[in-house]
Amino acid sequence: MKNKLISKFIFLFSLIILVGFISQKIGLNIQQIIAISIFSASVFATLLFWDFRVAIAFIGIGVLLITKTVDLENMIKFASLEVILFLVGMMVLVGLIKEVGFFAWLVTLILRIRNLTSKKFVFAISILSAILACCVDEVTSIIFMAAAILEICDYFEIEPTPFIIISILSTNIGSTGTVLGNPIGILIATKSGLTFEDFIFKAFPLMFICLLTTIFLVMFWYKKAMKKLDEKIKELGANEILIKLISVPPERQLKLGLGIFGLTLLFISLHHRLELLWNLEANTLLLSIPLISAGSVMIWKWKKARDYIEKDVDWWTLLFFLLLFAKAGTLKYTGATDVFAKKILTLVKHSPGMLIGTILWMSAIGSSILDNVVLVAAFIPIVQSFKDLGFVLQPLWWALLFGGCMGGNITLVGSTANIVALGILEKEKNIRMTFFRWFWIGLTVGLITTAIVWIALLVLPMYH
């Protein structure tokens, strides 16, 4: 065990040295080589050393500071504390609404569909998965959807796998619809200046088109499973018993929790207009509203306040993000990303259209094997560098957002939602998803939706 661990670390170290060596060959200076090598350590850690990723990030930041690749002041600036605090606030809020039964109440909506048919079922789980992912985050959303789907499939004694896959695909697509759907949404919003309204008017409609296309595709792909469900519905009757099985009485707490969450969403969606009205700096309200709401929740439920912070906030992941952002900022600080930006431009022959396609497809393919936050964190400073080279950045930000989320559908490890839902499926039903069972439908959906986005970004003037 110990030897295996030592060999793994030797392998990691060799990979980092190799990256450093390649960086030197392409003409980077010593600071840039250190910055890129340390950042690559985080990339390799998410790919090969998941349990060690925070430890590796800690050491990496230490090395960057000691070697004077970045100074303390800039390191803190690059760590994007505003994004971390936004995520903390949202996690506390999600903890509250989870506790008061909001998600379970939402899930019962599916169970209450009258005259259930397989088509209605697929439509409902797809739309609800996407909308839930838009309102909270993809991981919370998929846990509830997977739970609901497993209950329904158990009741009708059918295999849940196709429906779980449909829900995951919809969740990943839905997570592009708003700033809240995915950590990369808020990361891109804070770095690009795009507002919640921009997401609603530009990202949401495109997400919806991709979702509808996916629904029709999966209805064709899984027609056998749907036929079986229809037969079972005829055999076992409608879902009255299911309605009795899971229920959440609409208590005062649920209504209050719903009210707080709804108000938070409303203010977040109006943040840009209110910031203009009150003469506030861009994104001030976007970032402070979740904090005010979370603070109010902790006053309301003061006895559980510590629990919300300690149990509902995923500090492990947030610390990793914080350090990752600092490392990505260092790439820009040393000028390494400017070098990459110029190399990419040479590759695409300075064509804006080709540049959009390159960013979109690179982020889609990259996020199919890599955590999309790592990928987007690396891409953000590169995209920022294009501004100095005279490019309009808006389509590039959308390309990064959609590529980073749609790519998650391509492989079964493409996004956290995939891993969480397939883990539940394996634990509950002992069904282990094979790479290729996922890959063919995942690749088809991933390619088609990314292609739709590509066409939209190239053709529609609203994205420019």
Add this chain to the structure above:
Amino acid sequence: MKVKEIMTKDVTSILPDTNAKEALDLLEKMQISGLPVIDDKGRLVGMFTEKEVLATILPSYIEKVGRFIYEENPKTVKQKMANLRNIKVKDIMRKEVVTVDEDVALCEVARTMLTQKVRRIPVLDKEKRMVGIVARTDVVRAYRREAE
């Protein structure tokens, strides 16, 4: 006072290959909530408790979904309960067990119970074989005897 002076030496244990249904029957028969799992060399390899049984039969997502009220038991819970006879103890037992050395002082056992939030701790000899079990009652009783 050392733990070996207050521990229960005659401890019923089960083997890792025992089926979970039999192990659960034994818990019910003995009216206890957990049993140590010992391999053929007498080494402690895990603990089988009612908590593990609950974790096995309830949906794995139950802790994550907040308030998800089942007004009736879902089919799966009944199926998983019936399926316990096909599962071995080693597949569901808790593998990380808090233990103490037989020469540890009473105070240290009490501290371990408080900090690790456990009610009973298996006691191991130098070869890591289980030689007894110490319960919270044993510790309190020993303190009381000392005070008197």
